[in-house]
Amino acid sequence: MERKDFETWLDNISVTFLSLTDLQKNETLDHLISLSGAVQLRHLSNNLETLLKRDFLKLLPLELSFYLLKWLDPQTLLTCCLVSKQWNKVISACTEVWQTACKNLGWQIDDSVQDALHWKKVYLKAILRMKQLEDHEAFETSSLIGHSARVYALYYKDGLLCTVFSVDYNDELDILVSGSADFTVKVWALSAGTCLNTLTGHTEWVTKVVLQKCKVKSLLHSPGDYILLSADKYEIKIWPIGREINCKCLKTLSVSEDRSICLQPRLHFDGKYIVCSSALGLYQWDFASYDILRVIKTPEIANLALLGFGDIFALLFDNRYLYIMDLRTESLISRWPLPEYRKSKRGSSFLAGEASWLNGLDGHNDTGLVFATSMPDHSIHLVLWKEHS
Template identity: 75%
Template sequence: VERKDFETWLDNISVTFLSLTDLQKNETLDHLISLSGAVQLRHLSNNLETLLKRDFLKLLLPLELSFYLLKWLDPQTLLTCCLVSKQWNKVISACTEVWQTIDDSVQDALHWKKVYLKAILRMKQLEDHEAFETSSLIGHSARVYALYYKDGLLCTGSDDLSAKLWDVSTGQCVYGIQTHTCAAVKFDEQKPVTGSFDNTVACWEWSSGARTQHFRGHTGVVFSVDYNDELDILVSGSADFTVKVWALSAGTCLNTLTGHTEWVTKVVLQKCKVKSLLHSPGDYILLSADKYEIKIWPIGREINCKSICLQPRLHFDGKYIVCSSALGLYQWDFASYDIL
């Protein structure tokens, strides 16, 4: 077929093809493909790849537009995009603006990406129950009810009338002393302080095992204790619905705080770090929690937080109050008492 005749024929075919419906066009293409040999199919494959696989990130769009589009993707999808090619990985990893859309505090996109990858790995380990190494600390001969962890050391209190201090990394018992039955415990390098099922609080000496102070006054189990050496104050929460404030060195009761209608299962003594409605930075705040309320006791005054069904898990770092709940995890801004 002469070239001129072929071009005329091709123009006529093109006009006819364009006049067909989509279904007819598809049937025509299917028929032509079935008539094609290896050379034609290879040609078709090479040209289709160019038409269908357009690399907008690398070739077609300016970087500014690529970054704008990437901002709409979630972190997991961004990581998947990084696997497309080395060029995509380089562009996405270097675009701080993309990662700042997720977290305004991001300064180094590559660093954030590494942190996110570690978090993904950690979540996978949690799902597979491989995130933590478990070991047994053997030494108690009865139920262990009280636990307190700090700086690689774990203090345990047991119904076997003992308290032990363990080095978590080695599993070795550093100290072991005879006490009363322990429902709560807190410790430092010199001493443990224990709350007991015998309704008392006691302070002990690690080195000698001697009881240096005994606090009597509660009429129910003491579920939680906290203390501050600088203030020379110890606080305790009990099943008798009260919170007591004690002189740590003298062992005398300074005040009994009432108002709870359930067992007081957690007390926290902490220095305030923010200015709130009633407090200033540096003020010491006492928080107490029962099943339904968290109470804040600043300088003899009392403020009730939201009355929700709370479990005995309470934390206060001076800025935020965090408590676990049957409905989830709750956090309050201490400066405003607003729930976050």
Template identity: 70%
Template sequence: MEKAAFEGWLESVSAYFLTLSDQQRNQSLDQLISLSGAVQLRHLSNGLEALLKRDFLRLLPLELTFYLLHWLDPQTLLTCCLVCKQWNKVISACTEVWQGVCQDLGWRIDDSIQDASHWKGIYLKAKLRMMQLKDQEAFETSSLIGHSARVYALYYKDGLLCTGSDDLSAKLWDVRTGQCIYGIQTHTCATVKFDEQKLVTGSFDNTIACWEWSTGAKIQQFRGHTGAVFSVDYKDDLDTLVSGSADFSVKVWSLSAGVCLNTLTGHTEWVTKVILQKSEVESMVHCPGDYILLSADKYEIKVWPIGREINCKCLKTLSVSEDRSVCLQPRLQFDGRYVVCSSDLGVYQWDFASFDILRVIKTQDPANLSLLSFGEVFSLLFDTDFLYVMDLRTEKITGRWPLPAYRKSKRGSSFLPGVTSWLNGLDGRNDSGLVFATSMPDHSIHLVLWKENR
């Protein structure tokens, strides 16, 4: 017998003897002493064979069985389900095990659902979806056709996509059916935002307008900027609209009256993005529930208090480099807790409570890779050739999708993400609908959508 084989045999023998009681162990030793070498080996082999044939899933307490199952990888769990009906019944009843493997794949877990078969089914769907992402089979494409000139402005909400064009029109589309719901005559649009009743547009003609969808009538006009308006945001409960312009300023307007309440200065580059959002955290300068305005240019992000006072002063300026050697991209994101922005060095995430940089995600080509949306589990990025899904827990690309030659603008809003809830964790339902939209040189809008899993 070779040394390695003998050592393995010896370990098996030792393990076998540990399972015996003192009386059984003494009896076995007495028997071994009275037998020849070959007979001793046969006796031990028979004892080990009987031990190995014991069904530990039947013999162990259920709590201990579930604990042991936690150590198995998902594929082994599925293989074990095929051993027999009893094994399948026990393994399929372990809710925490299947919840755990779903979480490992980026699926959000609702602890109120304790049906193990539900989570096993979710895992199988999750595994299929992640394989599709890896194999470039998770998405499909379609196009919206109807504009006769460049489409520059895009905004998505609740299954509806608004497009603003140089053909002096804005259209509202049902992404699911591809049908145009509304089409109204406007000015040339650099940015758009809408709700059920109205559309707000910022224009290259330096003005902002508010339109009624049902009639196409202009409800309000906002004049005062001396450069193109690249970004707008508004809150009806504040009766406030904010705008960022190529004239380096941010303006705060009365939404209903159309009058300028304040002009915020301090930017030294085009203001390409403004966001009006409630803070969800507390710091030295703001409280939860306070309305905060973020404005971004090529190098800086400024934080302003809105609602406390008319003549507000900048609370904080966030930047990547003090010497302005690193550019920010206009895809600023703020959810009340974190500020996220992409730069030529990578994707930066700030904690809004402390204004500290929490993480910097380095990519292979950060100058050409743009941020679309940033979640808790996944991030959506793109370059001139592909749409990328990044797992933020590992900072690895888990899937990509080829893109056509589209009209990319580093200053404007000619591309956007669709449904973003799945970036905080897939839940078996939110992997549907629009993923990405961009304007094309032929004036159409190219859509990337989740492929339906039947």
């Protein structure tokens, strides 16, 4: 057939083909394939591969590729990295994808770091640590042995573990504050070692004192003011404190006015929120208004005591286990068995270690001490983060 005649025939048959239904088109193609030889089938195979197996990550602009990748979950992305070197290169270069994946796991993100490969590595480390938490394998235990009598009180700050009772201090103010079983809070001059003031008003043992700089404004305080919190079995008292020594209680917080509900002997205050646990759950107060923001209940486990509270996680415990709660879902995501020990009523025989990870893991702050408690055999039982493998 001459070229001109062939082109005319091809135009006519194309018009007819386009007028067919999908089923008729399929039957036509099946018939043509059955009539084709090896040369035609090879030609068809090569063209189909080009049409149907286009590498969109290679063909699309990088910005569009990144936009599409954002819709995939991290596990799928990791699988896609195995497709080819090109796919691995493009996917690993998408900073926003891996930063978002880390954020969703509750990890702290420094947005100034735009190295995508760094965040992919951080995600891989994060997913391993979260898997260890879910499988209750993130910690290990150790003991400190050397006391000849039982240790009744522990204190931990800046990496130092000491045996003292209910104190906090501030070098800038040259002040140390202490709570006591005589229902008082004492303010001491650090450099001189003299008692500057005795704060009264509690009717139970003062089991916790916290000295912290305020971060919010209200009618009673301004950002930058130093605030002292003291807690007993039923109440939390808020005191202003600075270079002036004489001060009066600003506010008293409680869970129940009739004192029917006890507070657990632990207190969290970060300058914006106050958190304490009770038999009804975790209570979180807004420090600007003193209003209760939320009550987090754990119906499956009652009477959990608070060890630490952050933006992402809370560290809790009872007589049998150490628990980690994801505050975004208010669910317990991990637990670690504890040995039999006597939990002191004043809360001085147990404590949390480094707590920055409660605001989000970052791959570096999940090290060192998590929890410590004194034991009847005069030793100190430690729960530590396992080192990254």
